Amino acid sequence: MDRKLPRGVTVRGNSLQLSFSYQEERFRESLRMPDTKPNIKAAELKLAAIQHDIAMGKFDYGRHFPRSKHAMRLSQSLQQSITVDQILNEWLKRVKDRTAYSTLRDYASAVTFHLIPQFGTLKIGELKAIKVEEWLSSLEISGKRKRNILIPLRQAYEDAIFDGLIEQNPMIRVRNPKHDRSEPSPFNQVEVDKILSVLTGVERNLICFAFETGLRTSELIALMWDDVDLDNRQIHIRRACVRGRIKDTKSSSGWRSVPLSSTAIEVLLSQQEQSSNEDCFVFYDPKYMKRWDSDQIIRKRVWKKAIKASGVAYRNPYQTRHTYASTLLSKGENPLKVAYQMGHKDWGMIRSVYGRWIR
Structure with missing residues (x-):
């Protein structure tokens, strides 16, 4: 048989709930107390105390319900x-x-x-x-x-x-801590050749393509065959893979088209030969025969081993991007064009980071 509850006391789920009016609004607050006879009595007494405080003009929402979302708005002693x-x-x-x-x-x-x-x-x-x-x-x-x-x-x-x-x-x-920007340390061509010489198959293709396009690793592993336009020798960057999830690029300027060198086209043709018709993504993890899950896996399983085997001084994978930018600028490429190909919204970043390579 249903137990009769005092007016303003209800049961929601496994907990007692109070219902009352304050400042011409109706509120319901859970007490997180099970429906027992002693708890019902305690709820009735608490409701009476609330109604008394409201009538006396001294009701403090935050004191009665400090964890309530309404306390943020209605408490009279919020800082306390x-x-x-x-x-x-x-x-x-x-x-x-x-x-x-x-x-x-x-x-x-x-x-x-x-x-x-x-x-x-x-x-x-x-x-x-x-x-x-x-x-x-x-x-x-x-x-x-x-x-x-x-x-x-x-x-x-x-x-x-x-x-x-x-x-x-x-x-x-509170002052923002100083952010010391790390100086780019691009690889020279001899170092690039050494790194690629110790890699084979799809892993070599991945790292070579990074050097040839300047893509972020997250963009590399999200590149799909639909983004490849071999006829016009370019790829379209529309998405990135971050922590295993495909998402839009970092910013609207990240949406861009990147021209392909002859070496980059050779890489794509090699990938086509090694990919099945069902593959949507250009680059895949040969261990599991599916898209790379994250850039961290590439860094740990491919990049670190290649750097160690090549004898080249260690730098992180992001330096492939610095290598691409510094190489173009050293050859006299327009900084604005490089900024676009890198996915920057303007050439300010290019100027501040790669200034010593700009002719």
């Missing part, structure tokens, strides 16, 4: 009730649908493994810029990584200001 981990998690929910999967993973990692362990228990009004900067200085990671970790915290506090949770944003005073 809302914690940093709450605004960070709320921010992650907000950006979920408008953020690329790989970027969202980076944000979630920064929030889960760095920001919440360090600042999560603080009330939002307790966070001080000096504490953030002291913590940053203790981290033994690059300046770029520190900047990326700060992004969720900065944006969560911007939202807190916009929502009226705080009056001052402490993150405005």
